[in-house]
Amino acid sequence: MVDARALSQTRRGASASALGTAGRLWRYKWIQRGVVWGIIVVAWQTFGLIRGPFYFPTFTDTILGFVRLVVEGDLIVMAASLQQLLVGFALAVVIGIPVGLILGGSRSGEAVLGHYINAWYVTSKEALLPLMIILLGVGFEYRVGIVFAFSALYVIVNVATGMRDVSPSLIETARSFGASRRQVIVKIALPSVVPFMFAGIRLGYGFAIKGMVIAELWVLGGTGGLLADLALQRELDRYFAIALIIALVGVAGSSIIRTLERHITPWGAGAMRTTERRAV
Amino acid sequence: MRIPGVDVRFAIIRIASTAALFTAWEWYGSQPGQFALPPPSKVFPALVESIVDGGLVQAAIGTLWVGAVGFSIAAVLGVTLGLVIANVSWADNTLTPLVNAAYAAPITMLVPIIGIYTGLGFTGKVTLVVLFAFFVILINTEAGVRQVREDLVETARSFEASRIQIARHVMLPSTMPFILNGLRLGVGRAVRGAIVAELLLLVSNLGLFLIRAGATFNMPRLMAGIFFTMLMGYAVMWFAGYLERRSLRWRGEATY
Numbered sequence: 422m423v424d425a426r427a428l429s430q431t432r433r434g435a436s437a438s439a440l441g442t443a444g445r446l447w448r449y450k451w452i453q454r455g456v457v458w459g460i461i462v463v464a465w466q467t468f469g470l471i472r473g474p475f476y477f478p479t480f481t482d483t484i485l486g487f488v489r490l491v492v493e494g495d496l497i498v499m500a501a502s503l504q505q506l507l508v509g510f511a512l513a514v515v516i517g518i519p520v521g522l523i524l525g526g527s528r529s530g531e532a533v534l535g536h537y538i539n540a541w542y543v544t545s546k547e548a549l550l551p552l553m554i555i556l557l558g559v560g561f562e563y564r565v566g567i568v569f570a571f572s573a574l575y576v577i578v579n580v581a582t583g584m585r586d587v588s589p590s591l592i593e594t595a596r597s598f599g600a601s602r603r604q605v606i607v608k609i610a611l612p613s614v615v616p617f618m619f620a621g622i623r624l625g626y627g628f629a630i631k632g633m634v635i636a637e638l639w640v641l642g643g644t645g646g647l648l649a650d651l652a653l654q655r656e657l658d659r660y661f662a663i664a665l666i667i668a669l670v671g672v673a674g675s676s677i678i679r680t681l682e683r684h685i686t687p688w689g690a691g692a693m694r695t696t697e698r699r700a701v
Numbered sequence: 702m703r704i705p706g707v708d709v710r711f712a713i714i715r716i717a718s719t720a721a722l723f724t725a726w727e728w729y730g731s732q733p734g735q736f737a738l739p740p741p742s743k744v745f746p747a748l749v750e751s752i753v754d755g756g757l758v759q760a761a762i763g764t765l766w767v768g769a770v771g772f773s774i775a776a777v778l779g780v781t782l783g784l785v786i787a788n789v790s791w792a793d794n795t796l797t798p799l800v801n802a803a804y805a806a807p808i809t810m811l812v813p814i815i816g817i818y819t820g821l822g823f824t825g826k827v828t829l830v831v832l833f834a835f836f837v838i839l840i841n842t843e844a845g846v847r848q849v850r851e852d853l854v855e856t857a858r859s860f861e862a863s864r865i866q867i868a869r870h871v872m873l874p875s876t877m878p879f880i881l882n883g884l885r886l887g888v889g890r891a892v893r894g895a896i897v898a899e900l901l902l903l904v905s906n907l908g909l910f911l912i913r914a915g916a917t918f919n920m921p922r923l924m925a926g927i928f929f930t931m932l933m934g935y936a937v938m939w940f941a942g943y944l945e946r947r948s949l950r951w952r953g954e955a956t957y
Contacts, residue, residue, distance in 0.1 A: 447791070450794045453791045453794045453795050454794060454795050454798075456795075457791070457795035457796075458795065476817065528708075528711065529711075529714055532710075532711045532712075532714035532715045532718065533714060533715070533718040534718075535715070536715060536718075536719070537722075539935075540931055540935070543889075543931060543934035543935040543938050544927070544930060544931040544934050545892060545893045545896045545897075545930055545934055546893075547893060547896050547897050547900055548896055548900075548907070548911060548926070548927050548930040549927060550900065550911075551911045551912055551914070551915030551916075551923060552915070552923055552924070552927060554915070555737050555915060555918070555920070555923075556737050556738070627805045630805075630806075630807050631807040631808075631809060633807075634807040634809050634810045635807070635809045635897065635901070638809060638810075638812060638813070638901060639900075639901070648810060648813050649813045651813075652813035652814045652817075653813075657814065660813075660814060663810075664806075664810050664811070667806065667807065667810055668802055668803075668805070668806040671802075671805040671806055671807075672801075672802050672805060675805060
């Protein structure tokens with residue numbers, strides 16, 4: 422246990438007083454994490470033991486739940502969901518970037534598209550579920566469609582914001598030094614838009630997962646169907662394990678995008694906080 | 702002709718774009734055999750009818766009430782915990798990774814089990830709304846405290862300002878816009894949370910309206926419900942934005 426490790430190190434620091442050493446150790450980030458997360462795990466375990474597995478699985482039950490996921494073949498179901506998620510997300514990126522460039526880059530583009538994007542932004546996408554199911558069925562197209570509706574918006578809006586953010590004085594300066602149109606785009610507009618683009622892609626990825634989960638919960642298929650079944654049968658250990666995996670898929674994907682971002686745009690990485698922006 | 706504050710060319714393009722979409726939609730929707738996408742000439746009468754007979758308005762009020770209760774709880778919890786995390790370094794070190802993970806995770810995945818802990822009634826719906834709105838408020842509050850300029854705090858301190866004076870006159874004015882931004886985003890999420898709760902957790906209000914229309918294949922009514930949801934979202938977000946700008950008037954400049 423992590424608490425025990427902290428204690429034993431306290432005992433080893435014989436020269437200083439026990440409290441002083443603990444105080445010094447407490448300054449380390451990972452010691453703090455070990456202690457606080459350890460407390461959370463212990464509390465979780467205790468609560469689970471008291472309330473029983475039909476109410477709240479313990480920490481160890483949840484870990485064993487991962488093993489049961491493998492044995493029961495649930496991972497195959499989840500992989501299929503992930504594949505549909507990635508198709509929808511890829512579509513959102515491929516379509517979202519050019520639309521965002523048009524929306525943010527030209528006044529007429531904004532006049533034609535701006536109010537639709539705004540309407541899309543304020544509509545709760547969940548309300549589209551009963552319509553999408555009639556339009557697209559319950560299979561592949563429906564799931565990809567929902568994921569697209571959830572995530573493309575954020576790519577579009579962030580790319581558009583980036584286009585509007587390109588500094589006019591920089592462009593003026595480049596022009597007055599005789600830069601060609603192509604040079605202005607490649608050397609000035611692009612470097613300033615790409616960090617926004619990555620912020621949009623990262624945000625869009627998070628919403629793609631949200632869309633996927635709700636799409637499958639709605640039709641009780643794939644991972645969503647699995648979750649609903651497990652909840653009904655009160656197999657909460659597997660349920661918690663799946664929930665943790667979904668959260669992990671979110672965190673992992675987002676850090677992959679962040680790593681890409683750091684390699685491609687070292688000047689902008691980290692400058693962009695991933696937060697929702699106003700559409701127009 | 703020139704109207705101050707309005708770019709006429711811009712407005713004309715916008716109106717033309719809307720007219721073109723509606724014409725195309727009307728044409729497509731009126732094709733024989735076209736069933737799933739009814740034309741506007743059927744959707745808007747259905748919208749008016751649903752509003753007049755009271756069903757839609759009552760449903761929307763019910764949904765917004767769930768959203769409002771959940772949002773209030775999320776606002777209090779989110780701002781408080783955000784202030785704590787931003788000011789206590791060990792809480793920041795230990796809780797921020799968990800908060801970030803929870804912020805990115807789809808809250809909807811808890812829908813099938815939330816009933817076990819809260820029951821399926823009002824409490825369950827409100828709990829879902831709280832979970833939807835809480836994290837974005839917390840994260841924005843934290844970001845607000847973090848960007849307070851250290852030099853201003855130092856200056857205030859060197860003029861012997863008390864802790865309370867620093868909090869009141871230095872920290873608060875520069876944190877406030879971030880908190881309000883978080884609250885505005887939280888409003889949007891609370892509305893979404895309420896709609897999710899009423900579609901998936903306990904079918905009622907707007908969720909019931911949409912599901913009933915969809916299940917009976919009453920397409921004009923379904924489209925009217927979606928259109929109304931959009932208008933409701935627009936009204937709520939506009940109002941939240943208005944309150945935000947109003948609360949920031951003392952700054953003398955608009956943040957947006």
